[in-house]
Amino acid sequence: MGTALAEAGALIVSGDRELFAIAFNSVRFSVLSTMITSMLAIPLGTVIALREFPGKRMTVAVFNTLMAMPTVVVGLLVYSFLSRSGPLGQWGLLFTPAAIIVGQAVLAFPIVTSLVYGGLSRLDEELTETLVTFGASNLQMLLKILSEARIAILSAVLSGFGRVIGEVGVSMMLGGNIRWYTRTMTTALALETQKGAFALALALGIILIIIAFAVNAALSWMVRREYA
Amino acid sequence: MPEYPRSTDGAPLVEVEKLTFAYDSARVLDVDRLEVHRGDITVLTGHNGSGKTTLLKVINGLLQPSGGVVRLWGESIATGRGRRMLRSRSVLVHQKPYLFHESVASNIRYVAKLREPNARDIEARIEEALAVVRLEDVAHRRASGLSGGEKQRIAIARALAVRPDLLLLDEPTSNIDPESIRAIERALREVNRAGTTILMTTHNLATAYRLATRVYPMTAGHIEHDRNNVFRGHIENTDEYFTYFRIGGGSGSAGAGPTSAATAAAASAAAGPEKVQATGPVIRVPAQDRDTVAAVIPMDDIILSREPFESSAQNHFSGRVTAIEPYQQGRRIDVDCDGVIMSALITPYAIEQLGLGAGSEVHLAFKASAVRLY
Amino acid sequence: MRRYDMMRGDMKRICTAVLAFVFVVTGAFASGEAEGPSSRDGERLRLATTTSTENSGLLEELLPPFEERYDVTVDVVSVGTGAALEHGRNGDVDLVMVHAPDLEREFVGDGYGVERIGFMYNDFVVLGPDDDPAGIAGMESVGDAFERIAEHESMFISRGDDSGTHTKEKDIWAEAGIEPEGSWYREVGQGMGAVITMADDQKAYTLADRGTYLAYQGGLGLDVAVEDDPLLYNPYSVIAVDPQMHSTVEHDLAEAFIEFVTSEEGQEIIGDYRVEGKQLFVPEA
Numbered sequence: 001m002g003t004a005l006a007e008a009g010a011l012i013v014s015g016d017r018e019l020f021a022i023a024f025n026s027v028r029f030s031v032l033s034t035m036i037t038s039m040l041a042i043p044l045g046t047v048i049a050l051r052e053f054p055g056k057r058m059t060v061a062v063f064n065t066l067m068a069m070p071t072v073v074v075g076l077l078v079y080s081f082l083s084r085s086g087p088l089g090q091w092g093l094l095f096t097p098a099a100i101i102v103g104q105a106v107l108a109f110p111i112v113t114s115l116v117y118g119g120l121s122r123l124d125e126e127l128t129e130t131l132v133t134f135g136a137s138n139l140q141m142l143l144k145i146l147s148e149a150r151i152a153i154l155s156a157v158l159s160g161f162g163r164v165i166g167e168v169g170v171s172m173m174l175g176g177n178i179r180w181y182t183r184t185m186t187t188a189l190a191l192e193t194q195k196g197a198f199a200l201a202l203a204l205g206i207i208l209i210i211i212a213f214a215v216n217a218a219l220s221w222m223v224r225r226e227y228a
Numbered sequence: 229m230p231e232y233p234r235s236t237d238g239a240p241l242v243e244v245e246k247l248t249f250a251y252d253s254a255r256v257l258d259v260d261r262l263e264v265h266r267g268d269i270t271v272l273t274g275h276n277g278s279g280k281t282t283l284l285k286v287i288n289g290l291l292q293p294s295g296g297v298v299r300l301w302g303e304s305i306a307t308g309r310g311r312r313m314l315r316s317r318s319v320l321v322h323q324k325p326y327l328f329h330e331s332v333a334s335n336i337r338y339v340a341k342l343r344e345p346n347a348r349d350i351e352a353r354i355e356e357a358l359a360v361v362r363l364e365d366v367a368h369r370r371a372s373g374l375s376g377g378e379k380q381r382i383a384i385a386r387a388l389a390v391r392p393d394l395l396l397l398d399e400p401t402s403n404i405d406p407e408s409i410r411a412i413e414r415a416l417r418e419v420n421r422a423g424t425t426i427l428m429t430t431h432n433l434a435t436a437y438r439l440a441t442r443v444y445p446m447t448a449g450h451i452e453h454d455r456n457n458v459f460r461g462h463i464e465n466t467d468e469y470f471t472y473f474r475i476g477g478g479s480g481s482a483g484a485g486p487t488s489a490a491t492a493a494a495a496s497a498a499a500g501p502e503k504v505q506a507t508g509p510v511i512r513v514p515a516q517d518r519d520t521v522a523a524v525i526p527m528d529d530i531i532l533s534r535e536p537f538e539s540s541a542q543n544h545f546s547g548r549v550t551a552i553e554p555y556q557q558g559r560r561i562d563v564d565c566d567g568v569i570m571s572a573l574i575t576p577y578a579i580e581q582l583g584l585g586a587g588s589e590v591h592l593a594f595k596a597s598a599v600r601l602y
Numbered sequence: 603m604r605r606y607d608m609m610r611g612d613m614k615r616i617c618t619a620v621l622a623f624v625f626v627v628t629g630a631f632a633s634g635e636a637e638g639p640s641s642r643d644g645e646r647l648r649l650a651t652t653t654s655t656e657n658s659g660l661l662e663e664l665l666p667p668f669e670e671r672y673d674v675t676v677d678v679v680s681v682g683t684g685a686a687l688e689h690g691r692n693g694d695v696d697l698v699m700v701h702a703p704d705l706e707r708e709f710v711g712d713g714y715g716v717e718r719i720g721f722m723y724n725d726f727v728v729l730g731p732d733d734d735p736a737g738i739a740g741m742e743s744v745g746d747a748f749e750r751i752a753e754h755e756s757m758f759i760s761r762g763d764d765s766g767t768h769t770k771e772k773d774i775w776a777e778a779g780i781e782p783e784g785s786w787y788r789e790v791g792q793g794m795g796a797v798i799t800m801a802d803d804q805k806a807y808t809l810a811d812r813g814t815y816l817a818y819q820g821g822l823g824l825d826v827a828v829e830d831d832p833l834l835y836n837p838y839s840v841i842a843v844d845p846q847m848h849s850t851v852e853h854d855l856a857e858a859f860i861e862f863v864t865s866e867e868g869q870e871i872i873g874d875y876r877v878e879g880k881q882l883f884v885p886e887a
Contacts, residue, residue, distance in 0.1 A: 084693035084850055092850065094694045095648060095679055126326035129290050134339045134390065135315035144338075148329055176679035191680075194657060194795035226329055226372070 007199030008206060018180075019200065023207050026184040029097055029175075030165040033104035034112075038157045041109050045116025045156070046146065060117060066110035071169030078103040079173055095176040100184070103170035108160035115159055119152025120145065151226050158219050162212060239302060241266045241394060241425050242287060247296035249282055249449075257282050257449045259296070264394075269416065269426040271436040274446035280429035281323065281398050283446070287427070288320040288396050300394065316343065318394035323402060325383030327371035332358070332382050335371050336389045343390040350389075357385035360418060362411045377408025384412060388419055395419070397428035401435045413438055437522045437602040453556060457525040457571055463601075464510060470542065470596060471516050473523045475568050476508035509566050512542040513599045520601040527560065529598035530572035533591045534582055541593040545570065549588045552579065563590055644673040647855045648695040650687075652766060654794050655699060655838070656680035658813035658882055660875050667871070668862045674855055683766045690714055690841070693848030697856040701838045702766040715841035721863050722872050722883045723837040724812050726770055729798065730827035731805040738807075744831040745778040752778070755786040757806035759797055762789025766836070771809045774833060798824070811836060816877045838883070863887070 011019055048059055080086050082094045082102070093099045127148055131141045146153065164170075168186035175182030177191060185204045192201040240263035249257035257279045264270045272280040285291040287298050289305050300318065303310040328335050336354045340347060347353070358364045361381035366374065371382060380400060387395060400416070401409045409432075416439055420426055430436050436443050437458055445452045461475040511523055531541070547565035554560075559579055562571050572592060584590065655661065656678060665676045679686075679695060683702045690698045691714045698715070700706060701723075709715045728747055730738065736756040738747040751758055760782075761768040775782055788806070790797060794814040801808040802822050815826070828834075840863060842856040862868045864887035872885040 084848055086692075089693070090850075095677055124324075124326050126322045126324060129285070129320070129322065130326045132290060133288055133315075133318075133320040134342050136342050140342060144328070176677065176681075178677040178679060181675070181677060191653075191656070194653060194793045 004198040004202055008202035011199060011203040012206060016203070019203055019207075021180065022183050022188050022204065023185055023211075025097070025182075026165060026186070027211065029100045029171070029184060030104060030161055033101040033164050034108055034157060034161040036101065037105040037108040037112055037160060041112035041160070042116050042146075042153060042156075045113045046120060046142070048113070049117045049120035050142075050145070060114075063110045063114045063117070067114050069107070069110065071107060071167045072173065074107045075103055075170040075173035078106055078170070082174065094174065095178060095182060097175065097182055099174040100171050100182055103174040104164035104167065107167060107170055108164050111163055112156050112160040115156030116149075116153055119149045119156060122152070123149055151223055154222065155219055158215050162215060165211060166208060240264060240299075241268075241301060242427060243299040243302070244283075244287065245297050245299075247283070247286060247298065248294045249279075249286055249291060250294045255294075255449060257286065257293075259283060259449070259451050262444070262451055264425060264427050266425055267420070267423070268441045269420050269428070269439050270442045270444065271440040272427070272429045272444050272446050272451070273431060273433060273436050274429075275431060278446040279449035280446045282449075284320060284396050284398050284427070284429055288318065289314050290320065317392060318396060319387045319390055319392045320396040321380075321383050321387045321398065321400060323399040325379060327374075327379055327382060327386075329372055330370070331368055332363075332371050332374075333367040335382065336386045339386055340389045353389045353391075357389040358382075360388055360415045361385045362415070375405070375408075377404035377411075380404050381408055381411055381415070384415060388415075388424075392424060395424050395426045395428075397426065399430055399432075400428060401430060401432050409435065433524075433600075434602045437524050437600075455527050455556075455573060457527060457530075459508075459511075459523045459525075459568065460521060461508060461523060463520050466515050466517065469515055470512045471514070471601070473511045473513055473520070473599070473601060474508055475511065475523065508568055509545060511599055512596045513601055514596050516601065518601065522602045524600040524602060525570075525594055525598055527571050527573040530570065530592050530594045532561065532563075532572055532574060532578075532582065532584075533593075534584075534589075536591050537593070539593055540595070542596040543599075544591065544593045546589065546591045549584055549586055549590055551586065552584065561590075563592060565592075644675065645852060645855060646675045646677050647697075647852055647859060648677045648679065649697055649699060649859070650679045650681065650685075650689045650695040651699040652683050652686060652701065653680045654765075654767070654811050654814050655701075657795065657817060659817070659877065660813075660872065660883060663875055664863065664868065664871050667867065668859060671862075672855065672858055676859070682763065683769075684764055687714075690843045693843060693851060695843065696852045697840055697842045697859060699838065699840045700766065701836050702769055703837060703839075704769070706839060706841060710841060714844055714847055716844050718839045718841055719860050719864060719887075720837050720839045721860075721869070721887045722885050723835060724883045725829065725836050726767065726809055726834040727812050727815060727826045728807060728828035729801060729810050729815060729824045730807045732823055732825060733805075734825075734827060735805075736807065739825070739827045741828050742831065744774055744828050744833050747828045748774050748778040749780060751807050752780045752782060755784060757786050757788065757804055758782065759801045759804065759806045759808045760787065760789045761794065761797055761809075762791045763793075765794075767794060767809060767811055770834075770836070774809070777833065798822070813877065813882045816880055816882060819878060837886070 048056065078099070079094065081088045082091070082099050083089055084092075084094070093102065123145065127145065128141065131144055136144065166186060168190055171177070171182070171184045172187045172190065175184065175187065177183050177187040185208050189201050189204045192198070192204070242262070242264035244259055244262040246261075247257060247259040248255060272283065274280050282291060286293050289311065298305050300310060300313055303313060305311055305314045328338060333354050336357055337350055340350045340353055354367065355364065358367055361384055363378060363381050363385065366378065366382070371379065374382060384397070384400065397416075400412050413435060416426060440458070443454045443456070443458070445454055459475040461473055464472045464474045466472070513523070536546070545565040547563045547570070549561055550564045550569065551562040552559055555573060558573050558575050560571050560573055561579070561584065562569050570592060651661070661678055665678070668674070669676055679689060681689070683700050683705060686698050686700050687705055687709050689695045690709065706715070706718050710718055728738070728744060730736070736751045736754040738750050741747045760771055790800060792800075794810060795818065797808055798810055798814065798818050800806070802824050805823070807827065840860050842853060842860060843851045845851050845853040863872075869885035869887055872883050873881070875882055
C-alpha cells in the first residue's frame with residue numbers, strides 16, 4: 001500500500017492527463033448541478049421559510065427526510081425518467097454528462113432547500129421587524145433577508161456541492177462511467193479499486209479530499225470574516 | 229417629503245383607544261387610553277410580561293391588535309394613509325436591536341436610503357447620527373463586533389438617521405454598560421429637545437424618571453397612573469446627614485393624565501428656559517453623592533394635616549389645595565406649595581374628616597427616606 | 603412565528619427569471635462536449651458490457667482502431683450482466699457485450715436483441731490459498747473440487763450478486779449436487795476484484811474469471827487450484843439491440859462494430875492481448 005501511495009503522489013505531481021481530465025469533469029458536473037439546483041432550491045427554501053401555508057411543517061419534514069435519500073434511489077428514479085423507455089427518453093440524455101448533472105441536481109435539491117430554509121428560519125425576528133419599521137418594500141425586505149442569510153445560503157450551496165462531488169451512485173447509474181466522457185472521480189475510484197489499480201484510486205481520493213478541504217476552508221474563512 | 233397635517237395644539241400625536249391584543253386567546257394587552265403629545269418623552273415602566281413591548285409593537289404596526297385603534301397624527305394606522313405616515317415618520321428600536329452584518333456606516337446608510345432614496349446628505353447624516361450617540365469613531369467597524377451597549381447606541385443612531393418625528397424605543401438601557409446608558413440618555417434628551425417625540429419602555433426607573441415628561445406604569449397589560457410626584461431640579465449641597473435637592477427648572481409630570489393641574493403646571497414650567505431656577509423649595513434626602521436630575525416622591529407617602537404639625541418627617545410644606553380628583557380607588561389632592569404642585573393620595577373618608585376642598589390651606593409632610601433621587 | 607406577507611408579485615417575477623436562467627444554462631450545457639483524446643464530433647455508439655470485461659483492459663485495445671475507422675466514439679457503460687441487458691431492453695444502449703449464455707438467449711428470444719454473435723472466450727479458474735487446505739490443487743473436475751471444499755468446510759467466498767461469474771458458480775454447485783450453506787460459505791455481494799481481495803485476506807477459495815485474476819495476481823497469496831475443465835468455459839458474445847424494438851438505436855454502427863470484432867483484424871487484437879505476459883481471451887469468431 002505504501003508504494004501505491006507513492007505512485008499516487010507521483011501521478012498527481014506529474015499532472016497525469018487522464019487523472020486531471022477526470023477531476024476536471026467531476027468538478028464541472030458538480031458545479032453545474034449545484035448551480036442549477038441552487039437556482040431552484042434557494043427560492044423554494046426562502047418561500048418555505050418566509051411564508052405561512054397549510055402543510056408547512058409537513059413540507060419541512062419531507063425535505064429533511066429526502067436529504068438522506070440514498071444516491072442509488074435518486075439514480076434509479078432519474079434513470080426511469082431519462083431511459084429511452086422512460087417519459088423523457090426522446091431527449092436521449094442517459095449516459096451523457098447532462099444526465100449526471102440532472103441526477104446530481106435532484107440529489108442536492110432537498111439538501112440545499114432544507115439548509116436554506118433552516119438558515120432563514122434561524123434569523124432573528126427582529127430583522128424582519130426592523131425592515132418593516134424602516135418602511136422597506138416587500139422586495140427590499142426579501143433582498144435584505146437573503147443578504148443577511150448569505151453565509152447560511154452559501155453553506156447550504158456548498159453542502160450540496162460536497163454531497164454531489166462525493167457521490168457515486170448517481171454518476172455511475174446515469175453517466176455510465178464512460179471514459180473521457182462521463183467518468184468522474186468517484187466512478188473512476190470505484191472502477192480502479194475494483195481493478196486493483198490502487199495508485200490511481202488513491203490519487204483520485206487525495207484530489208477529492210483536497211477539493212472537500214478547500215471548500216470547507218473557504219466556508220470557514222468566510223464565516224470568520226463575517227463574524228469576527 | 230409630502231406635507232402631513234400638523235397636529236393642532238393639545239391634540240395627541242399618538243392616540244391609543246380601547247386597544248386589546250391576545251396571543252392564543254390569552255389577553256396580554258388591554259389599554260383603555262394612552263396619549264403621547266408632541267414633544268413628550270413618554271415612558272412605560274413595568275416588569276417583563278407587563279405588555280409594554282407588545283403595546284409598542286402594536287403602535288408601530290408590527291403586531292395587529294385584536295381590537296381597538298391606534299391613531300398617529302389623528303389618522304388610524306389601519307388606513308393606508310395612516311400606515312404610510314407610520315412608516316415614513318416613526319421608527320421603532322428593539323430591545324435587542326438587529327444590526328445588519330455589515331459596517332456601522334452601511335447599517336445607517338441602508339435605512340436612510342430606504343426612507344429617502346434620493347437624499348443627498350446621507351453621509352453627513354451618518355456622521356451626525358453617530359455624533360449624537362458619541363460613537364463617531366466606529367463608522368467603519370463591523371456592527372457584529374461591537375459591545376452590547378455600542379450596538380444599542382448604533383441602533384438608536386440608525387433610527388435617528390431617518391429623522392423620525394416619533395421615536396419608539398423598547399428598553400433602550402437594559403443590560404448595557406453605564407457609559408452607554410449615559411450616552412443614550414443624553415442622546416434622547418438632545419433629539420427630544422430638537423423636536424422628536426419619544427415613547428419608550430424601560431424597567432429601569434432611573435432612566436424613566438431622568439428622561440420622562442410622563443411615566444405610565446404597566447401591569448398585566450393595563451396602563452396605570454403613576455403614583456409618584458416627580459420634580460426636576462438639582463442638588464444644592466450635602467451635609468453630614470442630608471442632601472438638599474432644590475426643585476426648579478421645570479417639573480416633571482406627576483403622571484396624572486393630560487387634564488390634571490399638575491400637568492398643566494409642569495407644562496408651563498417646562499416652557500421656561502432650561503437653566504435651573506433657584507426659587508423652588510428644597511427637599512431633604514438622606515445624604516448621597518450622585519449626578520441627579522429628578523426627585524421622586526410616592527404620593528402615598530405624603531401625609532396631610534389642616535394644622536401645622538411636628539413630626540420626625542424631615543420635609544414639611546404648606547400650601548393651598550388646587551384640585552381634588554378621583555384617582556384609582558382613592559382621591560388625589562394637588563397642593564400648590566410655593567408654585568410647586570405636590571400631590572398626595574388619600575381616601576375619600578380622610579378628605580371628609582379633614583374637611584378639604586379647593587382652596588383649603590393644608591400642611592403636608594414626608595420622610596427624607598421616601599424620596600428617590602435619579 | 604409571524605412573518606410578513608412579502609413576495610407575492612415580486613416572488614413570481616423572480617421565479618420566472620430563475621426558471622428561464624435554468625433552461626438557458628441546461629440548454630447551453632447539453633450542447634457542450636466533453637474534452638478528451640477520443641471525443642469526436644462524430645456519432646456515438648453505446649456499448650453495455652460487464653465490469654469484468656471493462657476491467658480486463660481489452661476494450662482499450664479493441665476500440666480505438668474501430669473508432670478511428672468509423673469516426674465514432676464508443677461509450678462503454680460497464681455494469682453487472684443483468685443491468686447491461688436491462689439497458690439493452692430499455693433501448694439505452696445500441697449493443698451489449700456479455701458472457702451469460704442463458705440470459706443472452708432469453709434476451710434475444712424476447713425480441714430485444716437481433717442475434718447472439720460469439721466472438722471470443724476465456725475461462726474461469728478456482729482460486730485457493732497457497733496451503734490448499736481442501737487439497738484440490740490440480741484436480742481435473744471442478745465439480746469434484748467443489749464437493750471436496752464443501753466436505754472440508756473450507757471457507758469459500760461467493761460473489762452472490764447474480765453476475766455471470768456467480769451464475770457459473772451456481773451451475774458448478776448444481777453439477778456437484780451440493781447446496782452450499784454454512785458458516786464456511788460466504789455470499790458477499792461484491793464485485794470480482796473485491797471478492798479476490800477478500801479470498802486472499804481470509805485464505806479462502808473462490809471462483810474468478812481469469813482476466814480479473816491476472817490483473818490482481820501481483821502480490822496475491824492465491825493460486826489457481828483448478829482450471830481447464832470444460833465447465834469453466836466462458837464464452838463472450840455481442841448482441842445488437844433490435845431496431846424494431848427501439849428505433850432510436852444506432853443499428854448500422856452496432857452492426858459495423860460486430861463486423862469489426864469478428865473480422866480478422868479484430869480477432870487478431872483479441873488473440874494478441876496480454877496481461878502480465880499472459881493471454882486472456884481466445885478469439886473464436
